[in-house]
Amino acid sequence: MKIKKKTLLNILLILFVLSFFVTPLGYYSKIALMQLFSAAPKVVAVQEREKLPFYNWTLKDANWEFFNFERSRGKVVLIDFWKSWNLPSLPELKGIQALYDDYGDRVDFYIITDEEQAPVEAFMEEHDFTFPVTYQFLESESPVAHESTPRSYLIDRRGYVVIDQEGIADWDSQRVRELLDELLKAP
Numbered sequence: 001m002k003i004k005k006k007t008l009l010n011i012l013l014i015l016f017v018l019s020f021f022v023t024p025l026g027y028y029s030k031i032a033l034m035q036l037f038s039a040a041p042k043v044v045a046v047q048e049r050e051k052l053p054f055y056n057w058t059l060k061d062a063n064w065e066f067f068n069f070e071r072s073r074g075k076v077v078l079i080d081f082w083k084s085w086n087l088p089s090l091p092e093l094k095g096i097q098a099l100y101d102d103y104g105d106r107v108d109f110y111i112i113t114d115e116e117q118a119p120v121e122a123f124m125e126e127h128d129f130t131f132p133v134t135y136q137f138l139e140s141e142s143p144v145a146h147e148s149t150p151r152s153y154l155i156d157r158r159g160y161v162v163i164d165q166e167g168i169a170d171w172d173s174q175r176v177r178e179l180l181d182e183l184l185k186a187p
Contacts, residue, residue, distance in 0.1 A: 001105075035181055040173035041152065041165035049160040058140035059110070062133050069143070072108040076183045077155040079110045081146040084123035091128060092150045095172035099180070100131040106115065108132045112146070156183050 003011075044050075057069035080096055100109050111118055114136040124133065136142075139169070144153050144161070152171070154163035162183065170176075 028075060037039075039168035041154070041163045041171065042161055042173040043175075046160060052143045052159045052161065053157060054143050055159070057143055058137045059112070060133075060135040062117075064135070066137065069104060072155075073159070074157055075108050076106070076157055076180065077108045077110065077153075077156065079112065079144060079153040081112050081149050081151045083113060083149050084115060084119055090127065092168045092171065093127070093131075095170055097129050097131055097170075099171035099176065104131070105148070105178055107180060112136055114138065128174055129169075153184075154179070157186060 018102065054074045055068075055070045058066055059069060060066055078096070078099070080092070082093060096111060098107070099107075109131050111131050112134045117135070120133055120135075123129075144164075145151070148166060150165075150168055152159055152165040152169065154176075156162050162179065
């Protein structure tokens, strides 16, 4: 029995599509596509920016020690809520890692999860992430919403929300870098 060229092409196309669902190729392809099609986060118009209602927010560091968000008052802050098992978090965190590499000494990074330490540490090691992980203390009220992940905020020195991004974004973009440089120069 001879297979027609069109039938063979259809079979190959079906196998290619199936590979996205049942092989590691699909996992990495989805991540690559998310990175490719993600855009820089949208900046909130100056007249629409809201000020954080408070800074008194208890969190935990990577050593499981409590600390207060108050220490970031007067600083430029990037907050990102994520989960290791949530696929869109990975490509977003890759962009955040690049920003952290370049701005980690001038911007306070709060890369926040509500997961247990063990899976988070394994995830961080697997992907060579070096930014500091912050853990939510669920009994402490947050000054920003975070029902869905990924969810990110960029806060200026005066406490105004400059970016409020729900869903994946390309944080390692020229636009974000220019904005960070501008915020860092502002008093």
